[in-house]
Amino acid sequence: MNNTAVLQPPRAETFGPRPFARWDANPSVRLGQLGAEPPMDDLVNQLHQTVHGFADRVMRPIGRDLDRLSAEQVIATGSQLWSFRDAYASLGINMEALASFPPELMPDIFAILFEELGWGDAGLAISAGVDLMPHYMAAKFGNEFVFKAYPEELIGCWGITEPDHGSDSLDANGAIFHAQGKYGRPNCVAKITDGKVIISGQKSAWVSNGPIAELAILYCAAETKDGVDPRRGAVVIVPLKSLGVSKGKPLEKMGQRALPQGEIFFDNVELDIDHLLVAPEDYKKGVYAIHSEANALMGGVFTGCARAAYEHAYAYAHERKQGGVPIIRHQDVAKRLFHMARKVELSRAITRRVTTFNMTNDMPALQAAMFSKVTATQHALEVASDAVQMFGGNGVTCEYPVEKLFRDARSSLIEDGCNEILAIKGGTLMIDPDRLTPTA
Numbered sequence: 001m002n003n004t005a006v007l008q009p010p011r012a013e014t015f016g017p018r019p020f021a022r023w024d025a026n027p028s029v030r031l032g033q034l035g036a037e038p039p040m041d042d043l044v045n046q047l048h049q050t051v052h053g054f055a056d057r058v059m060r061p062i063g064r065d066l067d068r069l070s071a072e073q074v075i076a077t078g079s080q081l082w083s084f085r086d087a088y089a090s091l092g093i094n095m096e097a098l099a100s101f102p103p104e105l106m107p108d109i110f111a112i113l114f115e116e117l118g119w120g121d122a123g124l125a126i127s128a129g130v131d132l133m134p135h136y137m138a139a140k141f142g143n144e145f146v147f148k149a150y151p152e153e154l155i156g157c158w159g160i161t162e163p164d165h166g167s168d169s170l171d172a173n174g175a176i177f178h179a180q181g182k183y184g185r186p187n188c189v190a191k192i193t194d195g196k197v198i199i200s201g202q203k204s205a206w207v208s209n210g211p212i213a214e215l216a217i218l219y220c221a222a223e224t225k226d227g228v229d230p231r232r233g234a235v236v237i238v239p240l241k242s243l244g245v246s247k248g249k250p251l252e253k254m255g256q257r258a259l260p261q262g263e264i265f266f267d268n269v270e271l272d273i274d275h276l277l278v279a280p281e282d283y284k285k286g287v288y289a290i291h292s293e294a295n296a297l298m299g300g301v302f303t304g305c306a307r308a309a310y311e312h313a314y315a316y317a318h319e320r321k322q323g324g325v326p327i328i329r330h331q332d333v334a335k336r337l338f339h340m341a342r343k344v345e346l347s348r349a350i351t352r353r354v355t356t357f358n359m360t361n362d363m364p365a366l367q368a369a370m371f372s373k374v375t376a377t378q379h380a381l382e383v384a385s386d387a388v389q390m391f392g393g394n395g396v397t398c399e400y401p402v403e404k405l406f407r408d409a410r411s412s413l414i415e416d417g418c419n420e421i422l423a424i425k426g427g428t429l430m431i432d433p434d435r436l437t438p439t440a
């Protein structure tokens with residue numbers, strides 16, 4: 001190289017805008033609604049605007065009103081839950097519409113859709129999410145029967161938790177099972193005989209949409225000619241108008257009160273074998289598949305819930321004066337907002353990365369979906385708690401929105417798997433057998 005050569009500075013655009021080109025007295029760059037969002041594809045942007053408007057105009061007021069009602073009132077005829085469902089259906093976000101988007105946009109669409117719905121109301125967002133489950137999983141497993149036999153308009157739910165089996169049910173391969181533990185008796189069994197599936201037993205009161213659902217994707221133990229082995233279960237699509245299905249009372253709970261939940265009972269419910277979506281030999285795959293979708297969905301919804309709490313706190317910090325200045329002028333308040341915004345941004349980033357990886361890889365990484373769920377729900381609780389603190393006394397009254405967001409966020413640490421169980425299970429998925437000595 002010639003020592004006397006003069007190096008040319010690289011083109012400025014390579015590294016982004018020239019420093020200080022827009023410098024002014026207050027050098028602050030406003031972040032957008034979705035934080036430090038890179039330029040977005042037009043189709044994704046349109047969907048974002050539509051769903052955001054819907055979340056603002058429809059979900060927020062309805063979610064707030066339903067939160068004050070009893071669980072029975074939420075599902076009663078004429079309740080606003082049904083107005084929400086009608087309005088959401090009119091947006092046309094169904095499997096067919098989702099399938100019409102270019103596949104490379106799906107990760108962003110999935111994450112942004114559920115973030116916006118979660119921003120509107122977490123309980124209603126989960127209701128919309130589980131609604132899709134029977135058909136979504138049928139599509140994943142390439143099952144055409146479900147699409148031919150049952151219209152997508154039917155209200156869907158996912159039944160896995162049983163009165164005696166919560167964390168156990170999510171651990172189909174027994175990876176977190178206690179050395180001295182026993183699974184014990186399953187509460188719900190699908191007997192698989194020649195040409196039929198016969199279901200007996202019950203699912204617990206935690207089935208989201210349970211009281212209103214018309215079609216379930218049911219995960220339960222399987223009875224075959226080899227007997228009942230709860231670790232080799234079955235996934236069955238169950239129309240809930242079938243003879244022998246009954247429901248319990250809707251559950252009263254803390255947070256996400258717009259989301260109806262309740263038991264489903266099965267008394268020798270007989271279905272054609274076509275309804276068997278996943279057979280016992282593939283049961284572990286079935287649990288893995290739905291869990292990796294559901295955990296990423298939770299990541300999106302609770303990024304939105306955290307963002308809602310942050311935005312309320314941000315606005316309040318500019319309005320509320322103490323000591324003669326808006327409280328955002330107090331350093332501790334500004335610092336708290338900084339950490340809240342940082343956590344929302346982290347939840348969003350991890351959820352987008354995980355949906356992108358899982359939708360483009362030939363097999364989803366369940367532990368990555370768990371990163372997203374655990375991070376976003378933990379952050380949602382912390383951000384909502386900080387928002388309550390920032391509102392002072394007003395934070396704990398029902399007159400302001402943040403106490404509801406705090407309750408909504410609290411349930412999410414248990415929903416779709418307790419976060420500590422997901423971390424233990426996710427940890428076991430990270431063990432690389434190739435790095436272990438044969439005896440370890």
Ligand SMILES: Cc1cc2nc3c(=O)[nH]c(=O)nc-3n(C[C@H](O)[C@H](O)[C@H](O)COP(=O)(O)OP(=O)(O)OC[C@H]3O[C@@H](n4cnc5c(N)ncnc54)[C@H](O)[C@@H]3O)c2cc1C
Nearest residue numbers: 158159160161166167176206207208411414415416417418
């Ligand atoms: C808002 C909400 C929505 C839900 N939606 C649905 C739904 O749509 N469908 C559905 O089927 N279910 C649903 N669930 C149920 C949910 O998946 C379960 O509540 C969850 O898996 C935990 O089960 P559990 O409540 O029986 O708790 P348990 O499993 O009894 O756990 C109790 C405690 O023991 C700990 N523990 C248990 N086992 C272990 C272990 N091996 N090692 C260490 N600690 C352990 C847990 O971490 C927890 O702290 C929902 C729950 C909530 C709160």
